[in-house]
Amino acid sequence: MAAPTGISLRCLGYARQWFCFRRHRFIIVPNRRHSVSESGVLYLLNKRGILKDAFPDTAGQLQLPMLLESGSQTVYCGFDPTAESLHVGNLLAIIGLLHFRSAGHNAIALIGGATARIGDPSGKATERETLSEKSIEQNTRGIRDCLERIFTNHELYSPRNSKKPLGTVNILNNASWYRGIDVVEFLSTVGRHFRMGTLLSRHSVQSRLKSAEGMSLTEFSYQIFQAYDFYHLNQHHDCRIQLGGTDQLGNLMSGYEFIHKVTEQQVFGLTIPLVTTSTGDKLGKTAGNAVWLNRDKTSPFELYQYFVRQLDSNAQRQVIRSVWGVYLKLFTFLPLPEIEHIMDQHGREPEKRGAQKRLAAEVTKLVHGKEGLESAKRYQMITDGGVWLNHARVTSPEQVLIPGQHILNNGLTLIRIGKKNFYIVKWLRL
Numbered sequence: 001m002a003a004p005t006g007i008s009l010r011c012l013g014y015a016r017q018w019f020c021f022r023r024h025r026f027i028i029v030p031n032r033r034h035s036v037s038e039s040g041v042l043y044l045l046n047k048r049g050i051l052k053d054a055f056p057d058t059a060g061q062l063q064l065p066m067l068l069e070s071g072s073q074t075v076y077c078g079f080d081p082t083a084e085s086l087h088v089g090n091l092l093a094i095i096g097l098l099h100f101r102s103a104g105h106n107a108i109a110l111i112g113g114a115t116a117r118i119g120d121p122s123g124k125a126t127e128r129e130t131l132s133e134k135s136i137e138q139n140t141r142g143i144r145d146c147l148e149r150i151f152t153n154h155e156l157y158s159p160r161n162s163k164k165p166l167g168t169v170n171i172l173n174n175a176s177w178y179r180g181i182d183v184v185e186f187l188s189t190v191g192r193h194f195r196m197g198t199l200l201s202r203h204s205v206q207s208r209l210k211s212a213e214g215m216s217l218t219e220f221s222y223q224i225f226q227a228y229d230f231y232h233l234n235q236h237h238d239c240r241i242q243l244g245g246t247d248q249l250g251n252l253m254s255g256y257e258f259i260h261k262v263t264e265q266q267v268f269g270l271t272i273p274l275v276t277t278s279t280g281d282k283l284g285k286t287a288g289n290a291v292w293l294n295r296d297k298t299s300p301f302e303l304y305q306y307f308v309r310q311l312d313s314n315a316q317r318q319v320i321r322s323v324w325g326v327y328l329k330l331f332t333f334l335p336l337p338e339i340e341h342i343m344d345q346h347g348r349e350p351e352k353r354g355a356q357k358r359l360a361a362e363v364t365k366l367v368h369g370k371e372g373l374e375s376a377k378r379y380q381m382i383t384d385g386g387v388w389l390n391h392a393r394v395t396s397p398e399q400v401l402i403p404g405q406h407i408l409n410n411g412l413t414l415i416r417i418g419k420k421n422f423y424i425v426k427w428l429r430l
């Protein structure tokens with residue numbers, strides 16, 4: 001973590017924390033003259049490395065901490081249903097929302113049933129493929145399922161630092177408010193507030209305009225829809241904070257500007273960092289494929305393995321040690337002193353792979369619950385080489401039982417699990 005040595009902006013005497021920005025990192029420096037609210041959610045998110053930028057920066061530095069301390073607030077983050085499941089790359093945004101929930105604030109996960117049809121150009125070099133309404137509906141079901149499961153697991157299993165009651169979580173779909181909006185009405189009332197110069201200046205637009213393919217009006221208008229969503233949630237759910245990945249900054253700014261113009265209310269955008277592996281790749285891809293959060297696309301075992309395995313090379317041990325510590329802070333809700341303890345132990349006995357096993361266990365429990373974690377561990381036993389069939393070690397969970405080899409001619413199989421547990425299985429021929 002970067003040391004808090006940049007330009008700092010002191011809050012007036014009544015603020016509990018002040019912030020500084022250095023090399024695009026969001027740093028919160030506790031105000032030593034006043035009792036520091038080290039339990040504040042921004043302070044915590046920052047300590048865990050989950051915050052990157054705030055928008056608008058100056059107001060964000062001074063007003064947002066005060067707003068969050070003044071009472072329960074509503075925070076939202078959107079997910080477009082472009083696939084049947086969310087993936088590991090979405091996990092940090094969900095975890096960010098859940099930290100707000102743990103601190104007693106209310107979280108909205110917005111499924112972009114409407115925006116998925118428009119297609120967000122942010123971070124994309126080419127126009128998105130058009131999705132049929134039917135596949136968007138199917139994807140929406142998969143994503144809703146995924147979010148509900150994670151929210152329940154968070155409530156059941158995640159350790160909490162705050163004594164405040166958990167905030168609410170709400171899953172909404174923006175298709176529900178666009179259904180009733182007339183296109184002429186939308187352009188004449190909403191469209192009027194957006195200035196072409198500002199829209200054109202966004203990075204997502206600029207990079208696409210320079211490409212040979214250019215950009216369609218549909219994708220160009222995406223930021224207006226996301227801005228309107230923020231406005232809608234502000235009006236109907238008193239939502240004043242939007243969370244998104246770093247590529248979402250332009251969309252967050254459009255929302256801020258629109259709401260500010262129409263309502264004069266102060267709202268905020270927060271970005272979370274893009275997590276990369278030690279080799280610089282986006283986290284959440286294995287052999288180029290995404291690691292999904294729904295079990296029919298990536299099993300609990302594969303998810304567990306992904307976190308245990310990747311970066312697991314001796315050549316990178318020094319890097320790995322610090323990376324595991326960072327991942328534990330980002331992807332688990334374990335208290336920071338406990339993470340330090342895990343890392344100390346890991347430093348003493350790295351061969352036990354304690355840090356990565358704990359990381360994998362916590363992530364699998366959050367995503368698939370206790371039952372999912374148990375099933376992942378049962379397979380793990382096989383890949384660790386702790387299972388023998390007729391005295392031969394089995395290391396692949398895909399192992400098939402072959403008659404004559406694993407099922408002896410007398411119809412028996414001797415199974416050994418670990419050092420001491422022996423079982424005889426008698427197979428009946430039907």
Ligand SMILES: N[C@@H](Cc1ccc(O)cc1)C(=O)O
Pocket residue numbers: 077078079080110112115120174225226227229230248251
């Ligand atoms: N544009 C976001 C998803 C989103 C959709 C609608 C919103 O209101 C907010 C966010 C993304 O692609 O990640």
